[in-house]
Amino acid sequence: MKRIWWKEAVGYQIYPKSFKDTNGDGIGDLKGILEKLPYLKELGIDFIWICPFYPSPMKDNGYDVADYYGIDPCFGTMEDMDLLLKKAGELGIRVIIDMVLNHTSDQHAWFQEALKDPNSEYRDYYMFVQSKERPSNTRSCFGGSVWEKAGEDCWYYHTFDKSQPDLNWESQKLREELYNVLNYWMEKGVSGFRFDAITYIKKVNSLMSHEPDNTDGLISVETTGQNQEGIREFLQEMNHKCLRDPEIMTVAEAPGVPYENLSEFIGEDGYFSMVFDFSYADIDLLPGSNWYNQAPWTFGDLKKLLFRSQCSVQTQGWGAIYLENHDQSRSFNKYFREKAATRDDLHLRFLQGSALATLLMGLRGTVFVYQGEELGSENGKFNSIEEYDDLNTKDQYRRALCAGYDEAQSLKFVNDRSRDNSRMPFPWTAEANGGFTSGMPWLKCNDDYAAICAKKQEQDKDSLLHYYRNLIRIRKDEANRESLIYGEVREIQNALESVIAFERIAENGEKIQIWINMSDETQQADIAEGEILCNNYSETSQKSLNPYQAVMVRCR
Incomplete structure (x- = not known):
């Protein structure tokens, strides 16, 4: 890669x-x-x-x-x-x-010029449509129609708020x-x-x-x-x-x-x-x-x-x-x-x-x-x-x-x-x-x-x-980089529902396991033997995770 x-x-x-x-x-x-x-x-x-x-x-x-x-x-x-x-x-x-x-904003100079003069070159920078009725029934991300009146029988299009008119990407200029x-x-x-x-x-x-x-x-x-x-x-x-x-x-x-x-x-x-x-x-x-x-x-x-x-x-x-x-x-x-x-x-x-x-x-x-x-x-x-x-x-x-x-x-x-x-x-x-x-x-x-x-x-x-700070150092460490950055992600399938467990596998076969208990109860685990890179508790068990415990281990 x-x-x-x-x-x-x-x-x-x-x-x-x-x-x-x-x-x-x-x-x-x-x-x-x-x-x-x-x-x-x-x-x-x-x-x-x-x-x-x-x-x-x-x-x-x-x-x-x-x-x-x-x-x-x-x-x-x-x-x-x-x-x-x-x-x-x-x-x-x-x-x-x-x-x-x-x-853009409706205060952008392009839009202001487009509103001022229907023949302006900037008119084509936005989505203006001539129609007596709203051109479509599309709802904007912020609610209400995407169409806003811009004069008699004229509408402009906005995906978000009416103060944010959409640009017309069909225009090469x-x-x-x-x-x-x-x-x-x-x-x-x-x-x-x-x-x-x-x-x-x-x-x-x-x-x-x-x-x-x-x-x-x-x-x-x-x-x-x-x-x-x-x-x-x-x-x-x-x-x-x-x-x-x-x-x-x-x-x-x-x-x-x-x-x-x-x-x-x-x-x-x-x-x-x-x-x-x-x-x-x-x-x-x-x-x-x-x-x-x-x-x-x-x-x-x-x-x-x-x-x-x-x-x-x-x-x-x-x-x-x-x-x-x-x-x-x-x-x-x-x-x-x-x-x-x-x-x-x-x-x-x-x-x-x-x-x-x-x-x-x-x-x-x-x-x-x-x-x-x-x-x-x-x-x-x-x-x-x-x-x-x-x-x-x-x-x-x-x-x-x-x-x-x-x-x-x-x-x-x-x-x-x-x-x-x-x-x-x-x-x-x-x-x-x-x-x-x-x-x-x-x-x-x-x-x-x-x-x-x-x-x-x-x-x-x-x-x-x-x-x-420590996790970022671990991620960047030369010894972990091929696994934690470039390595494949593979889910550990036998983990309990509230436990997120996966491996990062480098091209040379080196593995780092990550086990995270997302619940407030102790959960069973099957953590590999190896060097503990990080642990948010002072102790670690290979067979269980304390509430909200997170462990990262470089496998032997």
Whole structure:
């Protein structure tokens, strides 16, 4: 297998608005990332993925881009970005950035010109349709129709919020504009891109009406608008014109791609280095996009999804491994549900957090740690819908009310799933607002910040933060690299339902076993003899696992 830096790397996703504020305005900034580079270096991070920092009205927290070539003043200046790239490079940390190419903000100059003049060259940059009625019954990801009025008998298309008009990839001129954007940032010194919502760029089925999937008479764009026929030509062209250098790392948010087609996306001549797979991350939801349709699931179900993903990806290319990101709730609450550690039970929080960390670092693919995950961050407690910032959360709350749930039930649904859970400010210290800001934070801080803050965990050699640091060292160790990075994943079939057990097998036959008890009860195991690489308990038995025990062993 071809060796390259991004396969061996551990990445760290930064949501800049919530990472570190240096000027007291309550919003994290680029200087805050720069200030905390030593922390990331000590953690063992090889690259950071920074969520959007471009000029934006912030209707969707930066995923509504108003200028691809600038820096929003709330985050700093282009000089700050240049310095961040320089200092990160000096520490051996590469930078990849979010690229939102499915849509822009309605405040982007292109869209403003298109609205102003129907004969403008920019009119063809977006999806405008002349029609007396809505052109189709497609529902946007954030609720309501994908079609918004733009004058008499004229509509424009938006996969997400109405303030995020979709770009028209059928326009060659538009595509060339976007390729110029990619080349600009590569010349700046970024090492790659995370492509947001990239499988929505081809519109075929979503431009036509279909059988509704709900009482609103609409059908979800997630059903009709993902990975449509003809998208491959667009992605191949972008790859050939901008992304042929194998040193450039690309990771795609690519919902809707079936496993049997993965090789087109991540194979030897694929469009991207890797893609995110959402199958196991969305285990808690029934098919569809309503958060109130919560799915019952078991650890057996989780294992099936996890190993199906791993085995499918490893035969076709390379994967991106994650448990958390800016669009998900915290993994503690998702995977341990009502048994997730309480704020005051720090020992249980360590055990559960280290179990998840061992799983993350043991799987095959490029590892992504989301900010605060290494501290054991959990979901926050929001007392009313007014405390939320996220557009999607507010829409899901309305959907639950319309479905007949009362306010308390609807709030519980969004508390469980809201993206704001992972967007709460990072807890650096036990000081006010977790040391994130000297001002008023843009979003409330989690009330557990003093208990789990980075400063406290840095001083405690038995903390979850130190466990993460050690796991990253183990993963990168020359003695383990061929197994833990490049080795095949093979599930250990006789493990009990609540035990996730698998082997990483190198080409030369060397094996590392990973055993993780996801339950609060002691479970039987059959751990191989060998060198214990990590263990979140002080003792190990080959025949049993304590509650939430995680063991990694290099087999003899």
